[in-house]
Amino acid sequence: MTYINKEIKQNHIRIYELAKYIGQTVRVCGTVHKIRAMSGFAFVILRTETALLQCVYDEKTANFSVAELKENMSLCVTGLVVADTRSKVGFELQMREIEILSVPYEEPPIVISGKEVSTSLSSLLDYRPLTLRNEKERAVFVVQAALARGIRTFLEQNRFVEIHTPKIVSGSAEGGANVFGLDYFGTPAFLAQSPQFYKQTMVGVLERVYEIAPVFRAEKHDTSRHINEYTSIDLEMGFVEDFTELMQLETAMLSFAFAFVAEHCAREIALLGAKVPKICGIPAITFAEAKAMLCAPDGDDFEPTEEKRLCELIYKQTGSELVFVTHYKTSKRPFYTAENAENPSVTDSFDLLFRGIEVTTGGKRIHDYETQVRKMQRLGMDVNAFASYLMAHKYGLPPHGGMGIGLERLTAKLLGFDNVRRATLFPRDVNRLTP
Amino acid sequence: MTYINKEIKQNHIRIYELAKYIGQTVRVCGTVHKIRAMSGFAFVILRTETALLQCVYDEKTANFSVAELKENMSLCVTGLVVADTRSKVGFELQMREIEILSVPYEEPPIVISGKEVSTSLSSLLDYRPLTLRNEKERAVFVVQAALARGIRTFLEQNRFVEIHTPKIVSGSAEGGANVFGLDYFGTPAFLAQSPQFYKQTMVGVLERVYEIAPVFRAEKHDTSRHINEYTSIDLEMGFVEDFTELMQLETAMLSFAFAFVAEHCAREIALLGAKVPKICGIPAITFAEAKAMLCAPDGDDFEPTEEKRLCELIYKQTGSELVFVTHYKTSKRPFYTAENAENPSVTDSFDLLFRGIEVTTGGKRIHDYETQVRKMQRLGMDVNAFASYLMAHKYGLPPHGGMGIGLERLTAKLLGFDNVRRATLFPRDVNRLTP
Numbered sequence A, B: 001m002t003y004i005n006k007e008i009k010q011n012h013i014r015i016y017e018l019a020k021y022i023g024q025t026v027r028v029c030g031t032v033h034k035i036r037a038m039s040g041f042a043f044v045i046l047r048t049e050t051a052l053l054q055c056v057y058d059e060k061t062a063n064f065s066v067a068e069l070k071e072n073m074s075l076c077v078t079g080l081v082v083a084d085t086r087s088k089v090g091f092e093l094q095m096r097e098i099e100i101l102s103v104p105y106e107e108p109p110i111v112i113s114g115k116e117v118s119t120s121l122s123s124l125l126d127y128r129p130l131t132l133r134n135e136k137e138r139a140v141f142v143v144q145a146a147l148a149r150g151i152r153t154f155l156e157q158n159r160f161v162e163i164h165t166p167k168i169v170s171g172s173a174e175g176g177a178n179v180f181g182l183d184y185f186g187t188p189a190f191l192a193q194s195p196q197f198y199k200q201t202m203v204g205v206l207e208r209v210y211e212i213a214p215v216f217r218a219e220k221h222d223t224s225r226h227i228n229e230y231t232s233i234d235l236e237m238g239f240v241e242d243f244t245e246l247m248q249l250e251t252a253m254l255s256f257a258f259a260f261v262a263e264h265c266a267r268e269i270a271l272l273g274a275k276v277p278k279i280c281g282i283p284a285i286t287f288a289e290a291k292a293m294l295c296a297p298d299g300d301d302f303e304p305t306e307e308k309r310l311c312e313l314i315y316k317q318t319g320s321e322l323v324f325v326t327h328y329k330t331s332k333r334p335f336y337t338a339e340n341a342e343n344p345s346v347t348d349s350f351d352l353l354f355r356g357i358e359v360t361t362g363g364k365r366i367h368d369y370e371t372q373v374r375k376m377q378r379l380g381m382d383v384n385a386f387a388s389y390l391m392a393h394k395y396g397l398p399p400h401g402g403m404g405i406g407l408e409r410l411t412a413k414l415l416g417f418d419n420v421r422r423a424t425l426f427p428r429d430v431n432r433l434t435p
Helices: A015-021 A121-126 A135-157 A196-206 A244-264 A266-271 A287-293 A304-318 A369-378 A383-394 A407-414 B015-021 B121-126 B135-157 B196-206 B244-264 B266-271 B287-293 B304-318 B369-378 B383-394 B407-414
Strands: A002-005 A025-038 A041-048 A051-058 A074-083 A091-102 A181-184 A187-191 A208-216 A229-238 A281-286 A322-326 A349-354 A357-364 A400-406 B002-005 B025-038 B041-048 B051-058 B074-083 B091-102 B181-184 B187-191 B208-216 B229-238 B281-286 B322-326 B349-354 B357-364 B400-406
Touching: A002 B244, A015 A025, A015 A051, A015 A091, A025 A051, A025 A091, A051 A074, A135 A208, A135 A229, A135 A244, A135 A266, A135 A407, A135 B135, A135 B196, A181 B181, A196 A208, A196 A229, A196 A383, A196 A400, A196 B135, A208 B208, A229 A244, A229 A407, A244 A266, A244 A281, A244 A322, A244 A349, A244 A357, A244 A400, A244 B002, A281 A287, A281 A304, A287 A304, A287 A322, A304 A322, A304 A349, A304 A357, A349 A407, A357 A407, A369 A383, A400 A407, B015 B025, B015 B051, B015 B091, B025 B051, B025 B091, B051 B074, B135 B208, B135 B229, B135 B244, B135 B266, B135 B407, B196 B208, B196 B229, B196 B383, B196 B400, B229 B244, B229 B407, B244 B266, B244 B281, B244 B322, B244 B349, B244 B357, B244 B400, B281 B287, B281 B304, B287 B304, B287 B322, B304 B322, B304 B349, B304 B357, B349 B407, B357 B407, B369 B383, B400 B407
Parallel strands: A051 A091, A281 A322, B051 B091, B281 B322
Antiparallel strands: A002 B281, A025 A041, A025 A074, A041 A051, A074 A091, A181 A187, A208 A229, A229 A400, A281 B002, A322 A349, A349 A357, A357 A400, B025 B041, B025 B074, B041 B051, B074 B091, B181 B187, B208 B229, B229 B400, B322 B349, B349 B357, B357 B400
């Protein structure tokens, strides 16, 4: 028997700690990203975790030949840390010796060490395991992680409890045809389109809950805005009197999360040339007002071009790149959405549009059992099929509401991408199931 | 157009802030959990977020009748906050007036306001939306959230980047029959049994990654240890020289996370009568040594009873409730597991057992392309079917390893439950698809 100590032993220095070792000889590990060789001298760019490290090879001081190195080789370098103001990280490494840990089998078919990966979106995604190694491509997902972390931090400060709800479900929350079916030991089941039923149920248990987890939509349209599996940031809270409180919460949350990203990912944001909005407040406009502003024909929803133009108009008028649209028609919103007390043909609901596209859907829900059942009956729904969902209402549920935010869409818009796939690690669409 | 400000307006005081208002009259919202009425006087226990609040009704000072109240009614209470040393939270609320927000439709069929819910596990789960409202039942998920948060905090301090990988996949990572299939627009697809392929791929991109997300196992056995969908805490890291480093990391992580739970959930832990181990180190024993210690017949794995007895023996010998078992047989571990350099019939892998059950599986992986392909061929696997996974190896991958931890099992064992369903919010098993 041996004994595993909780002290983590590390035989190499991590990139984040390196600034403390200026003037010292250290062992650093990474992968060769790029080699620029001159006569007897070379720059070797090492790809480490989330940063690139410039290593300087000089045949006079190194005990190996630079010809031994090739791109995508993993190694540990022993060398001297030298302050260098030209370097982004403030220092570089003078190479003394190397230990090669791993050698690639093949030259990559796509160059990943350039500023950008010069290829089509389709190849970018086909070769995702490789192309993600590009500095800009991977920066997208460092930003995405920080964005989710900022949101999580805000929610935890506001005492939302994280929950984990099932993705294999017996019924569909959003209705419609775009649901994936599967066989569950002989019973037909579905992949959850959202954690809607469960998060509402949990309002009756813990009052404020959130979940950041995959949701599934069998969307047959191959557009730049849709993917068939995405990460949904879902939250739900009790004792909401007016659905404006939900928009306030989202405003505060995005204000916090965007500032969090700006602070923690300054390098990645600069690298990607993105602009992170500072949010103090967000304008809100009703759906009817928005349609009027657009001089658009009435309808249940916006066309994608209308969403885009609305954002442009609001930006010109207010300087805000975000806008809430409220009071969507009752006919368009799911059966659990609360109707407006003064005008039941519209709902106490909202979408948030950001740089031309919807990134959030939210609203107040129906909390009263009889009101909900009557509405379902009116819509011709089979109330019995929803018995386990309605249990929460039946035994008492406070007034509540919540929202769902698409993490990939939010990341894409934050970084100025037109296609949500650019901000999806391994996207799934009607034509794509790998990698 | 209106303007949504980021200042969150709240017309009630939250339970966490209440201690600041002793001596003041405030408005508090919650749900009636229990009423103990005497003549002209009553205790009304209000269920608020994660704590119960004792409210005192006195007909002389309240402007309503206690008869208006019923259990599971949601309301806002205006009253005076009074210090009370007998109360767990240190204060109580003297009720002045109420505003009823929601009335239950039906009396619940199960009493949830007692210390425990007195019913079978099956009813507990059938009525989950209701039974979770019990103080102890919901405390389980407050602890679970804190456990995940502790782990996340540790991983972020150690610069692991959170990723979101697809759950609809084209191939199966773990192999075997226990995989759910589905039709993906005419192509056969599967629900991911683990993010194994993707997290390994991401080692080539960001070096250290983690994901806390659902995984799916079409497990046909209806046991106390298995559920068919669970929350897997997956991490993977590059530049691992020896798989002991992975066990060190887990030891440090669980030490941190358990201390985090003990600090943040002292009330819930006490309520549940749980004991949270203080971890300074964890003993490790090889699989062969463990089998010898048990005087058990040789085999590829442990029987559940053997795991239990091994934990008892280790506890007696070392006082540790956790034990690593290392060097499982190559024949038993998945194809991507690294074989031991000195003895290729065993792997550089480990399980962590906690209070009688396996809660983690981890190990070093094969990082070299040719080694991996040769092994797959030896096992008779179709290498081409794994082309997108093997892309990471082909273009160079550092030595790496990682682990997967079942959040529900870990929570169950931490709280001393025999059945993992007790620590699963809405469990899925061969007989259960609702609620």
